[in-house]
Amino acid sequence: MKLFTITKIEIKKSFKPVLLLSLLMCLFVLMIVSIFDPELFEGIEEMMDLFPEAIKDMLGSALDLTTIGGFYTIEFLSMIWIWVGIYFILKAGQDIPATIDNKTIDLVLSKPLKRWEFVLGRYMRFVFSILLVILFIGITTFILFEIAPNLQDQEIDFSEFFWALTWAFIFVVSLTTTAFFFSVFLNRKKATGLAFGMMVLFFIVGTFYSYFEEDVQEIKRISLFFYYDPARILVSHSYENVLRDFLILSGYSVVMVIASIVIFNKRDIPV
Amino acid sequence: MEVIQVKNLVKYYKTKKKVVKAVDDISFNILEGERFGFLGPNGSGKTTTIRSILGLLRGVKGEISILGEKINPNKDTVYRNHIGYIPGELGLESELNAIQMCKYLSKLYDISFNWDEIKNIAERLKLDVSRPIQELSKGNRQKVGILTSLMGDFDILILDEPTSGLDPLIQSEFFEIIKERQEKASCTVFICSHLLSEVEKFCNRVAIIRNGKIVEISKISELKQKGLKSFQLEFTSNAGLMEFVQYLESQFLNATVKSQSVNRIEFLIPPEKKRNLLHDISEMQWAGEYIKDFNINNSSLEDIFMKYYEIDNPEEER
Ligand SMILES: Nc1ncnc2c1ncn2[C@@H]1O[C@H](COP(=O)(O)OP(=O)(O)O)[C@@H](O)[C@H]1O
Ligand SMILES: [Mg+2]
Numbered sequence: 001m002k003l004f005t006i007t008k009i010e011i012k013k014s015f016k017p018v019l020l021l022s023l024l025m026c027l028f029v030l031m032i033v034s035i036f037d038p039e040l041f042e043g044i045e046e047m048m049d050l051f052p053e054a055i056k057d058m059l060g061s062a063l064d065l066t067t068i069g070g071f072y073t074i075e076f077l078s079m080i081w082i083w084v085g086i087y088f089i090l091k092a093g094q095d096i097p098a099t100i101d102n103k104t105i106d107l108v109l110s111k112p113l114k115r116w117e118f119v120l121g122r123y124m125r126f127v128f129s130i131l132l133v134i135l136f137i138g139i140t141t142f143i144l145f146e147i148a149p150n151l152q153d154q155e156i157d158f159s160e161f162f163w164a165l166t167w168a169f170i171f172v173v174s175l176t177t178t179a180f181f182f183s184v185f186l187n188r189k190k191a192t193g194l195a196f197g198m199m200v201l202f203f204i205v206g207t208f209y210s211y212f213e214e215d216v217q218e219i220k221r222i223s224l225f226f227y228y229d230p231a232r233i234l235v236s237h238s239y240e241n242v243l244r245d246f247l248i249l250s251g252y253s254v255v256m257v258i259a260s261i262v263i264f265n266k267r268d269i270p271v
Numbered sequence: 272m273e274v275i276q277v278k279n280l281v282k283y284y285k286t287k288k289k290v291v292k293a294v295d296d297i298s299f300n301i302l303e304g305e306r307f308g309f310l311g312p313n314g315s316g317k318t319t320t321i322r323s324i325l326g327l328l329r330g331v332k333g334e335i336s337i338l339g340e341k342i343n344p345n346k347d348t349v350y351r352n353h354i355g356y357i358p359g360e361l362g363l364e365s366e367l368n369a370i371q372m373c374k375y376l377s378k379l380y381d382i383s384f385n386w387d388e389i390k391n392i393a394e395r396l397k398l399d400v401s402r403p404i405q406e407l408s409k410g411n412r413q414k415v416g417i418l419t420s421l422m423g424d425f426d427i428l429i430l431d432e433p434t435s436g437l438d439p440l441i442q443s444e445f446f447e448i449i450k451e452r453q454e455k456a457s458c459t460v461f462i463c464s465h466l467l468s469e470v471e472k473f474c475n476r477v478a479i480i481r482n483g484k485i486v487e488i489s490k491i492s493e494l495k496q497k498g499l500k501s502f503q504l505e506f507t508s509n510a511g512l513m514e515f516v517q518y519l520e521s522q523f524l525n526a527t528v529k530s531q532s533v534n535r536i537e538f539l540i541p542p543e544k545k546r547n548l549l550h551d552i553s554e555m556q557w558a559g560e561y562i563k564d565f566n567i568n569n570s571s572l573e574d575i576f577m578k579y580y581e582i583d584n585p586e587e588e589r
Contacts, residue, residue, distance in 0.1 A: 268284075
């Protein structure tokens with residue numbers, strides 16, 4: 001199918017940077033695992049109490065640095081939108097506009113390739129790339145958990161980490177989809193700018209909503225960040241509403257991709 | 272058979288400030304095996320017409336038929352299998368070289384990659400296929416575009432300013448390649464250009480487009496016959512010339528003066544007026560004297576074409 005031809009070609013083209021990102025993330029996980037020391041953070045909770053509430057909110061509800069689950073969440077998973085998300089937002093926001101700017105799109109779309117195949121093909125490349133990065137992270141994580149000497153007395157539930165990483169994957173995809181959506185009708189600068197703006201707004205709303213007036217607090221529900229809380233699994237060991245959040249984030253991505261296809265199908269390809 | 276039929280094609284671009292009537296109700300047919308030229312100044316709507324046919328633009332009104340079948344360029348895509356295309360604004364994957372680019376597109380288009388054929392054309396165009404496209408000059412990039420457009424089988428070849436950036440030798444080689452291809456595969460060629468010489472040499476028939484409207488469609492040979500007559504006159508004095516100019520302005524409203532000096536004038540008039548004018552020139556006296564010398568030519572196609580261009584920019588003419 002044409003769709004996968006495009007995906008394959010595009011993955012091949014961006015394989016090196018994605019691989020590099022994956023390796024960086026693996027190193028990062030290695031670093032986190034190797035500096036983890038439960039005793040080091042024994043007193044941290046009392047210390048954290050001195051921190052303003054806002055900082056604590058930012059770090060997530062999991063201020064439990066004494067378990068690897070909490071440590072991994074705070075240092076890595078809750079920040080995944082910075083470590084992995086920004087890269088993909090930048091790429092997705094520029095992807096289709098770049099083909100218009102460098103005019104390669106004329107050659108691609110002048111042949112029997114449907115617009116939806118083009119859009120979906122290019123989108124799938126991001127999904128697969130993100131999957132690859134998360135897969136690398138997951139494998140590294142699991143291997144390190146098995147062999148790291150400082151983790152041998154930790155109680156680690158692998159399935160919890162599996163679901164937390166899956167959650168991270170769905171979350172990064174939803175952020176990327178937002179940027180991709182803007183890119184089908186805006187130019188690169190506007191699309192990436194708007195996607196970043198949205199992300200920051202989502203972050204602020206999803207993290208600090210408790211400071212808002214009581215009756216506008218429900219605004220938290222518009223934020224993607226509100227539906228991403230790996231600490232729930234890794235720290236509180238609870239799966240409450242996790243399925244709901246999975247479905248909302250994936251549903252959001254699906255709707256945005258369909259909207260992207262519809263909008264792109266209606267537009268001129270300018271010269 | 273009509274290979275391309277376009278009826279009442281309309282495409283306006285709506286920008287924030289204004290509406291650009293890029294293509295404003297044009298109709299034309301291109302017959303099988305024909306080499307049809309689409310001639311017009313920059314910004315006259317040639318590229319817009321082509322990109323409307325190829326389904327790259329939306330909000331296009333009118334009817335389009337390809338190979339006898341009515342198509343909806345917004346939905347149908349299969350008809351594009353029959354079309355080879357060189358975009359006016361060529362965009363290539365700059366990090367690839369020519370071979371990789373061809374391979375890439377053959378994969379995307381699902382067509383066979385015929386290395387011998389590509390190598391042959393590349394050699395004739397003097398293109399180094401192993402150098403990355405980003406290192407190539409504009410002309411050499413254009414050659415890559417030509418290579419990609421000639422891959423696979425097609426019944427129609429749509430060329431949008433195909434020779435831009437090519438030197439004259441390569442240009443004629445390019446037209447040779449297209450002609451050979453046409454003889455071999457009997458395809459139809461639709462070529463867009465702002466250069467008359469190109470179209471004049473290569474095409475059987477031409478449409479002249481200006482401001483989004485077709486102002487003339489005819490065979491090149493007919494166009495030449497329809498051509499204006501060019502008169503060059505020499506008078507003995509400036510007074511004679513001035514008197515003649517007055518006469519010309521009063522009697523031949525559609526004459527166009529091409530040049531004028533102290534006692535010489537060159538102008539164009541429609542062929543049917545030739546006899547009248549000739550008579551008057553030889554019989555009448557100008558400021559008391561007969562004309563000193565005169566010369567009549569068929570105007571070149573260039574002149575005819577310039578006339579269409581000039582109407583385009585009446586301000587600039589002065
Ligand atoms: N995307 C666009 N938005 C607004 N106007 C455009 C756009 N593309 C082309 N035009 C205008 O449409 C007219 C026709 O352009 P074009 O078809 O490219 O001409 P040509 O190919 O004959 O040089 C020009 O006046 C051009 O400025
Ligand atoms: Mg053009």
